[in-house]
């Protein structure tokens with residue numbers, strides 16, 4: 001029947017529309033992802049199995065199997081030092097960032113004018129490029145003309161005129177400070193969102209039950225934020241493990257190797273010492289480390305039970 | 308224990324006025340029930356006493372002390388929230404015990420008190436569950452137990468039994484009444500359930516639109532409603548209200564003529580009569596002639612709706628009543644039980660021979 005034919009044709013077109021067209025539509029995105037993610041991943045793995053010193057030759061060197069990995073895990077004090085630095089940095093920056101972020105969130109979660117404006121202002125550090133943050137703090141911490149240095153000097157007389165970036169401990173402290181300043185606003189926003197979705201009646205019930213502000217925070221609010229907190233901790237661990245930009249622009253790993261994080265070590269190995277094969281292998285080790293946390297992270301965000 | 312006083316309290320949310328000039332005085336040890344339709348400001352009143360909502364104007368006193376600026380934790384009240392407000396991360400036992408915990412009461416003392424409170428609300432076996440593992444009615448009883456676990460200055464209970472089944476509601480009602488009597492704690496109690504209001508209250512405050520319409524004993528509110536709103540709100544079925552005229556000592560409305568000791572200068576009024584004060588008579592033998600509009604068996608009686616003239620009246624007939632739809636019927640009213648209200652203002656009109664003076 002003539003009436004049915006166009007309908008059929010339309011139906012066929014519709015099926016094509018549904019089943020095939022959607023792949024065509026996401027194909028460009030997939031290509032971009034493959035080019036920027038998959039290709040470097042695979043080629044990186046390939047390089048890590050070779051010796052490739054750019055200082056000797058631009059061509060890929062001999063295949064060494066797991067040789068680079070063996071050296072990395074068994075016989076490289078510099079890498080070990082970087083691992084230690086990264087561990088210290090990660091632990092302290094996670095704790096400090098999240099504490100500061102939570103403090104700010106509690107202070108600024110209201111909807112008053114002051115809170116809203118302060119919130120907007122505080123997002124600026126997060127909007128800045130991390131490299132720029134490092135450069136800014138380098139100036140702020142300059143013992144001769146740095147504003148922050150002067151402030152610290154006034155507050156803690158013992159640190160007056162101290163050269164932050166010349167002392168191993170102070171340099172690490174400066175690096176953490178700069179990281180907290182940069183990343184706390186992001187987690188503050190995350191916590192403000194979580195605080196806003198907290199059932200208000202639980203807070204009110206606790207107030208009527210006689211809880212002080214401190215108790216209210218630690219016994220009623222914080223436990224209910226646990227799922228969000230867990231996600232924040234994991235995210236921040238992942239961010240901290242791969243810290244690089246600020247290290248380059250603030251301390252450049254120094255003094256000595258006291259702030260040389262893993263990412264910085266890898267960067268130096270590849271682009272200063274031109275040992276690309278070994279850099280690729282250590283990069284893979286760091287990635288494996290982060291993959292563990294990333295896996296837990298995804299587990300958490302996809303498996304969140306409704307409370 | 309303490310008295311609670313609200314003096315000229317107002318509450319506005321932006322431009323919306325939720326409570327207008329509320330004067331309410333609850334005596335030490337009194338059980339006061341707030342009764343009123345949804346949205347009339349009952350919860351708002353409670354929240355202001357608890358300190359969760361700031362009064363826009365007026366004063367709130369607990370035990371004679373002005374508490375307008377006191378934090379909730381310093382007011383020593385216990386509240387059952389309409390939406391429970393349980394702590395989701397704590398077990399039932401921890402929820403109930405929390406007011407004790409913050410007061411530094413621990414160990415076996417707390418355990419014992421939690422257990423007793425839980426048993427009062429029949430939650431004994433559920434102490435280890437989390438709130439999300441409970442039914443609505445069970446959650447509500449946890450909220451109730453959390454309030455009664457200690458002896459505060461004031462109990463604030465916002466519809467604490469609304470989610471319970473009929474049987475449990477009766478048990479809990481008795482439990483609350485007994486507990487309040489035993490402890491003598493001043494209690495403000497919100498309910499939609501008139502039976503609950505009548506059985507529990509020393510006094511009832513009927514509210515509408517953010518205004519207290521009448522504040523009196525349950526008997527007085529039932530027997531002498533102060534205005535049309537209270538008359539229509541209290542009682543089930545609600546009072547029959549018939550608009551008409553009084554002239555020459557008789558009340559007249561289309562199809563209805565009632566002789567009685569009415570005030571001489573009557574004018575336009577609304578006559579009120581409760582269904583139990585209306586008796587059924589054979590056609591032609593009553594002061595109201597009409598037809599059966601519907602009849603409903605309630606269990607112990609039959610509610611007969613009669614249409615007479617332009618009005619509909621409900622009469623409470625014995626269970627044996629039989630009358631088909633539309634069959635003619637007459638009604639007599641107990642003249643001594645008639646209420647009159649001014650048509651313009653809705654206020655109760657006092658008339659001479661009524662002993663209640665109302």
Ligand SMILES: Nc1ncnc2c1ncn2[C@@H]1O[C@H](COP(=O)(O)OP(=O)(O)OP(=O)(O)O)[C@@H](O)[C@H]1O
Pocket residue numbers: 320323325343344345346347348349350351352389
């Ligand atoms: N935070 C608020 N902002 C704006 N309006 C509010 C707020 N809280 C309550 N109201 C309004 O105030 C009025 C009284 O509310 P309230 O909760 O006291 O009613 P209620 O008598 O407890 O009703 P129900 O019996 O339904 O619980 C309502 O009209 C409500 O819409």
Ligand SMILES: [Mg+2]
Pocket residue numbers: 349350351389465
């Ligand atoms: Mg309410």
